[in-house]
Amino acid sequence: DTAVSQTPKYLVTQMGNDKSIKCEQNLGHDTMYWYKQDSKKFLKIMFSYNNKELIINETVPNRFSPKSPDKAHLNLHINSLELGDSAVYFCASSRRTGGPTPLHFGNGTRLTVT
Amino acid sequence: AQTVTQSQPEMSVQEAETVTLSCTYDTSESDYYLFWYKQPPSRQMILVIRQEAYKQQNATENRFSVNFQKAAKSFSLKISDSQLGDAAMYFCAGPHMDSNYQLIWGAGTKLIIKP
Numbered sequence: 001d002t003a004v005s006q007t008p009k010y011l012v013t014q015m016g017n018d019k020s021i022k023c024e025q026n027l028g029h030d031t032m033y034w035y036k037q038d039s040k041k042f043l044k045i046m047f048s049y050n051n052k053e054l055i056i057n058e059t060v061p062n063r064f065s066p067k068s069p070d071k072a073h074l075n076l077h078i079n080s081l082e083l084g085d086s087a088v089y090f091c092a093s094s095r096r097t098g099g100p101t102p103l104h105f106g107n108g109t110r111l112t113v114t
Numbered sequence: 115a116q117t118v119t120q121s122q123p124e125m126s127v128q129e130a131e132t133v134t135l136s137c138t139y140d141t142s143e144s145d146y147y148l149f150w151y152k153q154p155p156s157r158q159m160i161l162v163i164r165q166e167a168y169k170q171q172n173a174t175e176n177r178f179s180v181n182f183q184k185a186a187k188s189f190s191l192k193i194s195d196s197q198l199g200d201a202a203m204y205f206c207a208g209p210h211m212d213s214n215y216q217l218i219w220g221a222g223t224k225l226i227i228k229p
Contacts, residue, residue, distance in 0.1 A: 042219075045216060056216055102164055
């Protein structure tokens with residue numbers, strides 16, 4: 001049983017295109033996140049939703065738009081892709097109510113923009 | 115500024131030996147959580163161990179243990195009897211001052227296991 005699943009695993013696309021990455025968790029967690037890991041392996045939070053409400057919105061270009069249709073899903077849509085968007089994107093989830101749980105990560109989506 | 119510092123970009127250890135990865139952090143909170151995550155070449159992020167700051171006892175998970183020094187704001191990870199499968203990037207994560215929903219991440223330490 002996959003706890004946090006994100007699709008696709010790999011995404012290769014050209015500059016200027018629009019793409020989406022989907023994420024779903026079946027852990028019953030109330031908080032979901034998007035992280036970006038650059039080529040130097042540095043992890044940077046992008047967004048976080050708690051019970052479908054945006055609670056963290058770090059300084060990312062507004063070409064990136066998260067959407068959370070329900071507590072179990074958090075998708076990431078990227079418009080007008082640029083070369084610098086190439087990275088690994090991780091979805092994660094955790095529970096905040098009743099005491100925080102560790103982050104559970106998806107397997108990542110490697111985005112390559114050519 | 116809040117930081118989590120992993121001062122060792124890379125460490126190597128002989129198989130079956132013990133290695134310690136260092137992590138220091140900065141916070142004004144008294145109650146918080148600290149984590150070590152492992153990222154093998156498969157790129158999956160795997161929780162290794164968690165420490166709750168209000169617990170004085172160091173957390174232990176099989177061959178993995180921490181040396182938590184709250185006053186010094188130090189949270190090192192000790193791996194005993196190193197195995198080839200331990201080769202990975204190891205990330206330390208600590209509390210964010212302004213948000214209970216956010217962690218501050220270290221830059222990672224690449225652990226190499228020599229057979």
